[in-house]
Amino acid sequence: MxxxxxxxxxxxxxxxxxxxxxxxxxxxxxxxxxxxxxxxxxxxxxxxxxxxxxxxxxxxxxxxxxQSPFALAREQAFHGLVKWGGYAELIRLLREQLSVPVAEAHVTDLNEVGGNTALHVRERETRRLIAHVASGQDVRLILDRPVLTLEVAGQTAYLEPDAITHRIEGKFHVVLIRSFAAIDGQANPTAVAEAAKQAAVYVLALRRAFDTAGLPTEQISHEFLLVCPKDFSNRPYGRLIDLRQELDALQFQLTRLRxxxxxxxxxxxxxxxxxxxxxxxxxxxxxxxxxxxxxxxxxxxxxxxxxxxxxxxxxxxxxxxxxxxxxLPGIDSTRTALDYLDGVAAPGEAETEAADLLRAAARLRRLRRGAA
Ligand code: SF4
Known part of the structure; x- marks a missing residue:
């Protein structure tokens, strides 16, 4: 939630x-x-x-x-399973599937800071921890429910990825936990694409946290770790997914927001x-x-x-x-477009080209019909 x-x-x-x-x-x-x-x-x-x-x-x-209440409940149950026992399943996954040498399992819970759940307090603590970890002063395996910020349409959005780990190939990776299944290693492509778009939002926010702290953003991976149930079981399965395309698209679209x-x-x-x-x-x-x-x-x-x-x-x-x-550039109504075609109205200068193309298309259509 x-x-x-x-x-x-x-x-x-x-x-x-x-x-x-x-x-x-x-x-x-x-x-x-x-x-x-x-x-x-x-x-x-x-x-x-x-x-x-x-x-x-x-x-x-x-x-x-x-999302249907059923899907939400399933997602929450799977989240609980992955996080159970101090992220035991995620740690197993890091070890077994991604060959991460995990000697200890230090998970930091950022759902609250000293009992305080305010987003700005959790965001400040997230930044502090990231700066420590990135500069090698601290070893954390997983940051659980960190808080990041992103500028969206001139507003500050507070965002909560499921987790961040910095142990895969020595880079910070955003972790997303989703409840759609991966059957034989293949999940629903639409669901994966949506998860990737959301992961790109978190990665951009993580880059912003690095920028603010004066840290090199090269330490952030352009891949994210998707964790979902394997086959028809509830056993977590993980896959790294490249986000470069989503990151470029998102960056561009954010600049277009007024x-x-x-x-x-x-x-x-x-x-x-x-x-x-x-x-x-x-x-x-x-x-x-x-x-x-x-x-x-x-x-x-x-x-x-x-x-x-x-x-x-x-x-x-x-x-x-x-x-x-x-x-139909410059033509704001299909009724107007039909009026131009029927000669009921004359297009203005800005609409002339579109109206000419429409008439040409209508002529072609008539010819095709005549030929048929
Ligand atoms: S036009 Fe805008 S407000 Fe309306 S459905 Fe589309 S995105 Fe939503």
Whole structure:
């Protein structure tokens, strides 16, 4: 379970959210956000810590999205198994599968620091320990549930990878524990790809911790250790997975995110995202935030069904996918595109090229039909 964000977002974002406790950034949220960096709506909702599933519900859209309670319970049980007995299973895995010479099993629990669970306290302790370990002053086998930070849309996100170890090939490795099975050494490629994207978020955050401490980031591996159940048993299995592609993509997408504070500042003073307010107030405020709907939103965003209906209503080309949107630059509605084709309306200068291509495509289609 992610911890509560201890540092509140700035006043405007906090006021938008209202009295509800903020929903913290997670690696899963950040990968979703960077999957659609043009969407101001999601950027503000995440930065304000709004419960998007509840918000969607309040405006009449039951979100069909998220992990099932069954999957969550299974994941928690597998986490418990890997961590049981001071990470006994992970230590066995390091020894047997990754040939790490483990002479001792010093695990540091960073779920709390002297009874204090505040994220900023745990993050400070994580940084201190990493600096000690990286400079060779300390030997720790595993940092359990460390806290790292990353700048996301101008906000500080607190992130909690499952673990970090620095014993594989003498480099720091992020460890992710997932409950999907690896059958004969092969796990579901979609699940592995999603885990890799989330691991990339943690690796970037780890690099930031190194940078802050003035440590060389070459000590951080570009691979992460994925731990999942082996075959049809619950026995942990581990595999190192290369992250270079995910790291490059994530770095690029993070630079494309606009500052959430600036986006929120453009909203009317009366705007609210407080889920206790009326449907009309919420709908008006959501509409005031620019969305960038594409059909892929359905796979990662709780607001997707709301945004899809909105895109339908204004005949947004993106409703039909990125391909159609890219083919109609400057044309914001498929109705307008049809009007250009039918000669009912004339395109402006910026739309002329796209309209000419449309007409050419329509001619080709007619020719093909005639030839058939
Ligand atoms: S579903 Fe809506 S809010 Fe979510 S990313 Fe897509 S356009 Fe943005």
């Amino acid at each position: 992610p911890s509560q964000q201890s540092e509140p977002p700035d006043d405007r974002l906090a006021r938008l959210r209202g009295p509800q406790p903020p929903q913290p950034y997670t690696a899963r949220k950040i990968t979703a956000l960077t999957a659609n960096p043009a969407c101001a709506r999601r950027a503000v909702l995440d930065a304000a810590g709004v419960d998007k599933a509840l918000l969607a519900q309040q405006v009449g859209y039951e979100p069909r999205f998220g 500052r959430a504070e600036d986006l929120a500042a453009q909203l009317p003073e009366t705007a609210t995202l407080d889920t206790t307010r009326s449907t009309d107030e919420l709908s008006a405020s959501i509409e005031a935030l620019d969305a960038s709907y594409t059909p892929s939103c359905l796979s990662f965003c709780e607001m997707a069904r709301y945004c899809r209906d909105e895109a339908d209503g204004c005949a947004s080309p993106a409703r039909l996918g990125n391909g159609v949107r890219n083919d």
